[in-house]
Amino acid sequence: MSDRLSSGSRSIAIVGPYLSGKTTLLESLLWVTKTTSRKGTVLDKNTVGDSALEARDRQMSIEVNAASFEYGGVRFSILDCPGSIEFAQETYNALIGVDAVVIVCEPIVDRVLNLAPLFKFLDDWEIPHLVFINKMDRADIDFMQVLKALKSISSRPLVPHQYPIGQGESLTGFIDLVTEQAYHYHPGAPADLVPFPEELKAREQIARSEMLETLADFDDHLLEELLEEINPPHEEIIQDLKMELGADLIVPVFVGCADRDFGVRPLLEALLREAPDPETTAERRGIVLNDSAPIAQVLKTYYTPQGGKLSLVRVWQGTIHDGAVLNGVRVGGLYRLCGQQQQSLQTAQAGEIVALGRMEGIKTGDTLTSLEAQNAAELPRAEQMEPVYALAINAENRNDEVKLTGALAKLLEEDCSLHWHQHGDTHEIILSGQGDIHLQVALDRLRRKYNLPMSTHQPQVPYKETIRKKATSHGRYKHQTGGHGQFGDVYLDIQPMTRGEGFQFAETIVGGVVPRQYIPGVETGVREYLAHGPLGFPVVDVAVTLTNGSYHSVDSSEQAFKQAARLAMQDGLVKCEPVLLEPIVRITLSIPTDFTSKVLRLVSGRRGQILGYDAKADWHGWDEVLALLPQAEMHDLIVELRSLTMGVGYFHWEDDHLQEVPDKLAERVLQSSANGNSNGNHNGKSR
Structure with a gap:
């Protein structure tokens, strides 16, 4: 096989909501493949993922972390992605560069809705994905109910790959629905074969029939076998799973408990057998692999204390050499990452995810090519998320103000969902992003990385x-x-x-x-x-x-x-007769239909004018609410909206017009200004 393609590699992203256990799953994968000699934990703050101090302080993922291991003769590049909606831009930027995605979730029906935006993104981009239901050792778990809830948010059919075996409140093993063999888990060791539990035969048959019937929807030969009541060979089922996962037609489902390594090895085996290879992924991205000229795409940008700027890239075609010139910039180092650890490389093959050093002027999402491939089309990039929360910032030390612009520029290179500007009317420096935690992480980075401690306050309302x-x-x-x-x-x-x-x-x-x-x-x-x-x-x-x-x-x-x-x-x-005016924004809120009435009350309670609501196009079970809302009521709207909608509601807004402030409220705003708050920073809330 030519160096433009290495089928001996797979790039996999691990995603999931906060507390689902995806960073723990990565630790387990690294440990069972003997990549690490000890298994870290989030509580002990010694995991490969979540390696940044800001992540460990909060015990949550705040940026993409890369790791790598070999298993079964294949080099796996793994991206541990943030689960919080406030850091979703990081996740989306990374997902467009992988071969497959493992969605980690808890077996709690009420929390499945948190995954809806992620499923929608993967379905829209046609990225193959499978589900690992983690923490299956909890009490009172109804596997089929969890599966039903997952199906309600996916436009692709879910296919159970396993059926869990429990004893009392404990997860003890699983049934492989392909081979119909039962396995018993052992902490720290592979599961072993055990006699089939006859009491689960009826439920296992229902799950297996569902799997085969779903696969048969895409395979006429398998359909004929089922109609003739022929039990298909295991190899045929595996091949169907591989083809249909690679084409993003199905979503296989696995079970386990990552902190005890239960189910991790079967998941790894499935990734080895069934995850699409780099060539299949490149074809899905519309990349014509017709020569050996390197093509890569930047998935994430880091500024490290020791090594300076690092660009995490997916190599789509060809071979990248240390010292190569891409987009007119010489590669100043080629590395394989494992958390904070860097392994120097001389070359990286198609399908791998590696870091390039000192790529000045190169940004996240950029397509990198050599001079020979300079006519290659720009690869699509994830849509930029609009800011929904803002703080006004000031350097605590006035002498630091001259350094602030440069530090913010680097901060925005690392996290392109952050924005900053100096307001033309209020002259404040406004830092905006996806929520309060998002901005607090950014402020922590300014303090730690650039020695720029900031004071903050709510942005002034630009009254006229x-x-x-x-x-x-x-x-x-x-x-x-x-x-x-x-x-x-x-x-x-x-x-x-x-x-x-x-x-x-x-x-x-x-x-x-x-x-x-x-x-x-x-x-x-x-x-x-x-x-x-x-x-x-x-x-x-x-x-x-x-x-x-x-x-x-x-x-x-x-x-x-x-x-x-x-x-x-x-x-x-x-x-x-001068009168006070306030800015009014036109806002479109997107929420699950079950929460529409609550959101209508939320908007009305913030002096909003409801213009109407309707079903959201291409989003099953979601509504869009269109309204006019005073900007003074916008500051913490996203916080309350997410609280009402289990974390998944979001909105887009744009300036619309100026409107007279109601007399009583205008009196309070002017009184606030007269009392020394020349900011005019009254938020106008009457609740």
């Missing part, structure tokens, strides 16, 4: 103000010093405009009462005053017309007319 009626005002600026004085004199007509029209300046000067060269100064003075109106906020939707004035042939200047205009605005705007 406008006027309700028109008025005429006069401003005269006269200042006399020892030499030339300053003189400017203007009359202004001020009137409200339709909401959203912004600002308009005009002049109707006749007879040269205000010389042309001074009129720009008048407009500048008006604009400068509108930046901070009588209520303390920027003024919008106002038209100002210069109608009259006078000047002095010696003392007048553009600066003097600017000051006169400011005085006229200061006097006139108060007469125009």
Whole structure:
């Protein structure tokens, strides 16, 4: 086989909700393959996955961790992916680069819904995936009920590969539904063959029939055998499982208990036999393997204290050599990762996931090619998640502010679901992302990696103000010093405009009462005053017309007319009944149908206006709620939404319009500002 393809490799991602045990499963895989000499635990903070300090502090996955081992003559590259929705971007970026995915879940029906977004992503991208139901040693587990719940969130049929054997409240073994052989688990050792438990025969037959009938939907020969009541050979069933998993037509289901290594070896054997090879995956991605020029894609970017920048890549075609030039950048080191450990390599083959050193200017999602393959198409990348939670940040030490921009740039390279900007009205530095934990992890990294401790607060609401009626005002600026004085004199007509029209300046000067060269100064003075109106906020939707004035042939200047205009605005705007405006956003909330009524109450309770709701396209059992919501009510909306929807609800939003703040609320906002909180940071909540 040519070096453009190595079927002796498999790339596998392990995913699952928080506390499902996926990092423990990785530890078990590494231990049973003798890759590690001891098995770490999350509680002891010594696992290969979750190796970052921020992950160990929280005992949860916050970024993709890579590991590798050999088993059965195949090199496995494993990606341990975050389970929290707040770090889903990390997971999605990684999933597009693997051959298959192991979904780890607990045998609790009520928690299965947490997996719905993940199943949807895998189904949409047609990524082969199987399920490992972990922690099967818990009491009162109904395997068939858990299987039914999983089926309700998958658009692919689930195929049970095993049936659990229990004794009392303990998981003792399993029945292989392919061979119909029973096995007994042993801690730290492979399961051994035991007599078939006859009391489970009826239930095993139901599960096996379901498996074979599902496979027969895609195999006419197997269907004929079943119709003729011929028991198909084991090899035929395995081949069907391999072909249909590789084509993402079915989702095989396995059981076990990772912290005791139960079921881990059968899962590993199934991955060895049935997971698609790199060539099949490349074809599914639309990559035509027609030459040996290297093609790779960046799945994750790290900045390490010792080695600097590392780009974790999936090699899709060809061989990558240390020192090779990809996208015009020389590879400054080639490594196989196992948590924080790095093993130097000279080459990496197609199908492997490795780290490239010092790839400056290369970002997560980029397609990397050599000069020979520079015409290769850009590989698709995971959709960018929009921010839903924000904090305003300040360096605790003002001398650190100059370093902050560079540190944030690196932080965003590592985690592309983070965003930052400096708000044009409030001048705050806003860091936004997918939730409070997400941002706290980012702040921890700023402190630990870049020695930049931050203080935070809720972002200011960018209130505006406008006027309700028109008025005429006069401003005269006269200042006399020892030499030339300053003189400017203007009359202004001020009137409200339709909401959203912004600002308009005009002049109707006749007879040269205000010389042309001074009129720009008048407009500048008006604009400068509108930046901070009588209520303390920027003024919008106002038209100002210069109608009259006078000047002095010696003392007048553009600066003097600017000051006169400011005085006229200061006097006139108060007469125009200024009112406070708040930004209103248009928001689309996506939630399971069972929670729609609760979400409608949530939006209404935050002064929202429901525009309607309907079934969500291509999402079985989900609704979309469309609403208008004051931005002041947005800060912790995602927290409450997830709390109401078992962690799976999400939303998209965009700025829509400005709207008058209700009088009582406006009084509280203005009082807050007058009492020294010039931020105008009242959140407007009346609950």
